[in-house]
Each structure stands twice: as structure tokens, then as C-alpha cells.
Amino acid sequence: MIPKDHLFDFMLIHADTSLIISQRLSEWCGHGPVLEQDMAMTNLALDHIGRARLLYQYASELENAGRSEDELAFLRDELDYKNLLLAEYPNTDFAFTVTRQFFLDAFYIDLLDKLSGSADSRLAHIANKSLKETQYHYKWSSDWMIRLGDGTEISHEKVQNAVDRLWEYTGEIFQPAECELGMMEAGVAPSYEELSDSWHQRVNSVLAEATLKKPQSTWQQKGGKTGHHTEHLGYLLAEMQYMQRAYPGLDW
Amino acid sequence: MTIEELERKFQDRIDAEEKIEAKDWMPEEYRKTLIRQISQHAHSEVVGMLPEGNWVTRAPNLKRKAILLAKIQDEAGHGLYLYSAAETLGVERDSLIDDLHSGKAKYSSIFNYPAISWADMGAIGWLVDGAAIMNQVALCRTSYGPYARAMVRICKEESFHQRQGYDILLSLSRGNAAQKRMCQDAINRWWWPSLMMFGPNDAHSPHSAQSMKWKIKRVSNDELRQRFVDMTVPQCEILGMKLPDDKLKWNPERGHYDFGEIDWSEFNNVLKGNGPCNKERLADRLNAHLDGAWVREAAMAHSEKRARRTA
Numbered sequence: 001m002i003p004k005d006h007l008f009d010f011m012l013i014h015a016d017t018s019l020i021i022s023q024r025l026s027e028w029c030g031h032g033p034v035l036e037q038d039m040a041m042t043n044l045a046l047d048h049i050g051r052a053r054l055l056y057q058y059a060s061e062l063e064n065a066g067r068s069e070d071e072l073a074f075l076r077d078e079l080d081y082k083n084l085l086l087a088e089y090p091n092t093d094f095a096f097t098v099t100r101q102f103f104l105d106a107f108y109i110d111l112l113d114k115l116s117g118s119a120d121s122r123l124a125h126i127a128n129k130s131l132k133e134t135q136y137h138y139k140w141s142s143d144w145m146i147r148l149g150d151g152t153e154i155s156h157e158k159v160q161n162a163v164d165r166l167w168e169y170t171g172e173i174f175q176p177a178e179c180e181l182g183m184m185e186a187g188v189a190p191s192y193e194e195l196s197d198s199w200h201q202r203v204n205s206v207l208a209e210a211t212l213k214k215p216q217s218t219w220q221q222k223g224g225k226t227g228h229h230t231e232h233l234g235y236l237l238a239e240m241q242y243m244q245r246a247y248p249g250l251d252w
Numbered sequence: 253m254t255i256e257e258l259e260r261k262f263q264d265r266i267d268a269e270e271k272i273e274a275k276d277w278m279p280e281e282y283r284k285t286l287i288r289q290i291s292q293h294a295h296s297e298v299v300g301m302l303p304e305g306n307w308v309t310r311a312p313n314l315k316r317k318a319i320l321l322a323k324i325q326d327e328a329g330h331g332l333y334l335y336s337a338a339e340t341l342g343v344e345r346d347s348l349i350d351d352l353h354s355g356k357a358k359y360s361s362i363f364n365y366p367a368i369s370w371a372d373m374g375a376i377g378w379l380v381d382g383a384a385i386m387n388q389v390a391l392c393r394t395s396y397g398p399y400a401r402a403m404v405r406i407c408k409e410e411s412f413h414q415r416q417g418y419d420i421l422l423s424l425s426r427g428n429a430a431q432k433r434m435c436q437d438a439i440n441r442w443w444w445p446s447l448m449m450f451g452p453n454d455a456h457s458p459h460s461a462q463s464m465k466w467k468i469k470r471v472s473n474d475e476l477r478q479r480f481v482d483m484t485v486p487q488c489e490i491l492g493m494k495l496p497d498d499k500l501k502w503n504p505e506r507g508h509y510d511f512g513e514i515d516w517s518e519f520n521n522v523l524k525g526n527g528p529c530n531k532e533r534l535a536d537r538l539n540a541h542l543d544g545a546w547v548r549e550a551a552m553a554h555s556e557k558r559a560r561r562t563a
Binding site: 019023026027029030031032033034035036037038039042043045046049050052053056069070073074093094146147148150151152154155158239240242243244247250251252 | 298301302304305308309310311312313314315316317318321322324325328329331332335370420423424426427428430431536539540543544545546547548549550551553554557
């Protein structure tokens with residue numbers, strides 16, 4: 001049996017990551033580099049918000065404290081958000097957006113694959129649905145890494161810069177939080193060492209095809225899973241939570 | 253065949269309700285009118301993403317956020333079908349987009365009004381999409397085949413958009429005083445601009461007569477506007493809200509609602525570029541296009557490299 005609070009925290013890490021990345025992606029709405037990519041990014045945002053909802057709904061049931069999916073999504077303090085720092089990094093430009101997505105997708109594609117065989121059937125069901133979406137996201141983001149890396153001199157420089165800049169947020173993905181350790185022990189979550197190996201293999205192969213260099217720097221930021229975020233998250237939450245904070249407790 | 257004979261034969265086909273297809277002969281003016289109208293419609297879908305995009309990041313709950321995203325995604329898709337329909341007439345999407353950015357091509361003036369509260373997402377869906385549907389349902393029978401088929405597909409999605417807009421307002425109308433206030437305020441601001449969407453009165457509509465003859469346009473501006481008013485008034489009553497027109501009244505003799513005169517000086521000014529958001533909307537589109545240039549170039553360069561490697 002997995003302790004319920006571990007399962008709850010685990011849901012929040014991934015629900016929050018999905019919600020925050022969805023929020024970032026949806027900032028592109030109407031401003032994409034070409035109409036087809038505007039649609040693709042809206043589609044990613046939509047998949048992520050759908051996933052966030054399934055995870056929050058499950059979290060809400062696990063917590064059994066009467067907090068709805070919306071209360072979990074909109075009415076917590078910044079310290080209680082457990083999303084990966086990578087997800088909150090600003091869009092900056094298309095190269096950053098693609099790189100951020102690629103680093104996350106390269107993790108989720110394996111995590112979800114493992115979780116879809118999880119002993120927790122509800123989690124397995126959500127993972128299975130999400131995996132199909134992430135396979136498409138991974139294709140989108142890895143294809144764009146290659147296009148931009150092996151495109152023009154300008155695009156190469158921009159995407160290399162994004163890889164270098166975002167690299168310090170990738171280590172956190174594989175540093176298990178307490179709940180993740182608990183889930184691993186219970187055999188519900190896969191080993192993060194294995195996931196990290198697989199992530200590096202994927203990243204190596206895509207960066208090589210994209211003619212991009214893998215950064216050498218080893219220092220890694222952390223804090224997302226324990227609620228210590230970058231300065232960027234506060235602004236994102238202020239915007240996202242505006243209606244719920246301004247008009248508490250209403251139906252919309 | 254002489255031009256006159258070709259034109260007569262063309263008109264006979266139109267009169268017999270035959271659809272004109274991309275490769276068929278057509279008068280140059282017919283082609284130009286369609287390119288102007290279809291591209292204007294495509295631009296409207298794309299510019300129309302902006303006022304709603306303005307609220308995606310602030311939508312009040314997860315369900316509304318997801319629905320709004322899906323709606324905006326549909327609009328991008330409509331833009332794509334319509335650009336493709338225009339391309340069947342021998343123009344390139346890029347040149348149409350350049351015309352938008354230079355101000356040569358128009359888009360629906362309605363998107364030059366600001367979306368300043370959450371209730372605007374409801375009013376845009378209910379009134380703006382509602383008015384658009386009136387037009388688009390009529391266009392499903394337009395004489396140019398690719399346009400008519402694009403409209404059939406678009407209409408199916410638009411009616412979902414209208415319902416979701418109405419549903420937003422329905423929730424607000426059943427809410428607290430603040431919600432009712434924002435609901436009424438949004439209706440006040442969007443009502444008249446929505447009526448303007450049908451264009452000038454028939455007597456002052458410059459392109460209408462020829463378009464009706466060619467069956468590009470099937471129903472006149474004033475008739476569509478009347479249908480819209482007749483449909484909307486009872487829906488507004490269900491919301492318990494008021495439409496901002498003192499002259500609005502059921503006329504049993506006509507079997508229609510009478511309504512007040514539109515402020516055509518506002519209409520003409522917004523058309524001329526003086527609306528509250530004309531400059532922002534165009535700048536947003538232009539900046540997105542310029543900022544995205546390196547991405548489009550990279551995609552092109554990469555696919556050329558690929559082609560060379562496999563050659």
C-alpha cells in the first residue's frame with residue numbers, strides 16, 4: 001500500500017507541472033510563428049490542461065478534504081505549488097519554448113509509459129491516456145529541436161542558447177522528492193535513475209541529430225518539488241489566479 | 253467562345269444552382285470578389301484569436317480555460333481552411349497575409365473592440381459568433397464550391413462556440429451582483445458592434461448587388477441582421493438581461509422586432525482604423541509574423557537540407 005499523502009503529493013507534482021506548462025503554452029495563443037504552430041501549441045496546452053484536471057480530480061479524492069480541482073489549481077499559495085522549475089520558465093522565444101517542451105517530454109514519455117503499468121489502476125489509466133498525447137508532443141518537440149538546430153545559423157544559435165540556459169533546470173526532474181521515494185519503494189513509480197539514463201540517451205541522440213552541443217555544466221537548480229520556485233512563478237500565478245482571488249467562491 | 257458567351261454560360265450555371273469549382277472558367281471580377289471575401293474571412297478568424305487569447309491565461313476555472321482554448325484552436329483551424337479555399341483561386345497565403353499586415357486587406361471590425369472582462373468571452377461567443385453564424389449559414393449555399401464546403405465545416409463548430417458563449421453568460425446571470433453587472437456591461441458593449449457585423453444597410457452596400465447576382469451572397473445584410481435580432485431578443489430575456497436599445501420592440505404587423513438606428517459614424521470610424529484596438533491588433537499580428545520569420549526560415553532551410561541529403 002502506498003501512503004495516501006505520498007500519492008497525493010505525487011499527483012500534485014505532475015498536475016502542477018501540467019497546469020503551469022499549459023499556462024505558459026497558452027500565452028502563445030494568437031502569436032505563434034506560423035498558424036500551424038499556433039494550433040500545435042494550443043493543442044499542447046489543451047492536452048496539458050486536460051491531464052492536469054485528471055490529476056487534480058484524483059488528488060482531490062485522495063485528499064478527501066472537500067477541495068475541488070479548481071481550489072487545488074487556483075487557490076493555493078506559491079509555496080504549495082510543486083511543479084518542476086522548468087515548466088514555469090518564461091516562453092522567451094520559440095527556441096526556448098521548444099527546448100523546455102523537449103526536456104519535459106523526454107522525461108514524461110518514459111515516466112508515463114512506466115506508470116501506465118502501475119499497480120494503482122486510477123493512475124495507470126491517467127498515465128495511459130496521457131502517454132498517447134506525450135508521444136505526439138515528443139515528436140513535435142524533438143522534430144523542432146532538429147529543425148532549429150540543423151536549420152539556419154540564427155536558429156542554431158538561438159536553440160543552442162536555450163539548451164545552455166535551461167540545462168540547469170533539468171537535474172531537478174530526477175532528484176526524487178520524498179513522495180517519489182515512497183512511490184518507488186512501493187513499486188508504483190519507476191526508478192528515477194533508470195529514467196534519468198533513458199532521458200540522457202534521448203537527449204544525446206536528438207541533440208546530435210540537431211547538431212547541438214550538450215552542456216557540460218553540472219550545477220543544477222532545485223526547489224520546485226518543495227515549493228521554492230523561481231521569481232517567475234509569482235507573476236504567472238497572479239495572472240492565473242486573478243479571477244478566483246478577486247471573486248472567491250463563485251460559479252462560472 | 254467570346255467573353256460575353258463565357259459570362260452568359262457562367263451566369264446560367266449560377267442560375268441553375270451549379271457550384272463553381274476551382275478549375276472552372278469564371279469572370280475575373282468573381283474571382284477577385286471571392287479572394288477579397290474569403291481572405292477577409294480568414295484574417296478575421298486569425299485576428300479574432302487575439303481578444304479571446306487575452307483571457308485564456310485568466311479564465312476563472314479549469315473547465316472554462318479548456319473550452320476557451322479549444323475554441324481558439326478551432327478558429328485557427330478555420331483560418332487554415334479558409335486560406336486554403338482562397339488558394340484554390342490562385343493566390344498564395346503569404347501574399348494574403350502581407351495584405352493584412354499592410355492594411356490593404358480588412359478583417360471583421362468587431363475584433364477592434366477590447367475584451368475587458370471575463371463576461372466578454374460570453375458575449376463574444378453569444379453575440380459575435382451568433383452574428384457570424386447567421387452569415388455563415390447563408391454562405392454554406394454560396395456559389396463557389398470550395399468556399400461553400402469550408403463553410404459547412406465551420407458552421408458546425410461555430411454553433412458550439414455560440415452555445416459555450418451563451419453558457420458563460422447564463423452562469424453569470426445566475427451569479428452574484430458582481431457577475432450580473434459584468435454580464436450586463438458586456439452585453440451593452442457588444443450589442444451594437446454585433447449588429448454592425450452585417451455591414452451597411454442594403455441601400456448603401458457597395459458590393460451587394462453583383463454578389464447577389466453571382467450568388468456569392470445569398471441573403472441581404474438587412475435581412476440577416478433582422479434574423480439575428482429576432483433570434484437574440486428571446487435569448488436575452490432568458491438571461492434576464494437588457495439589450496441596450498430603447499426602440500427595441502416586437503412589431504406584430506411585420507412579425508419582427510423593430511430596433512434603433514445603428515451609429516454608422518462609429519462603424520465607419522472603426523473601419524477606417526479608429527476603433528479602440530485597431531492599432532494593437534494589427535501590431536500583434538505583424539509582430540508575431542516578424543518574430544516568427546527566423547522559425548519559418550529555419551524550417552525551410554532544414555527541409556532543403558533533408559531533400560539534398562536524400563537526393
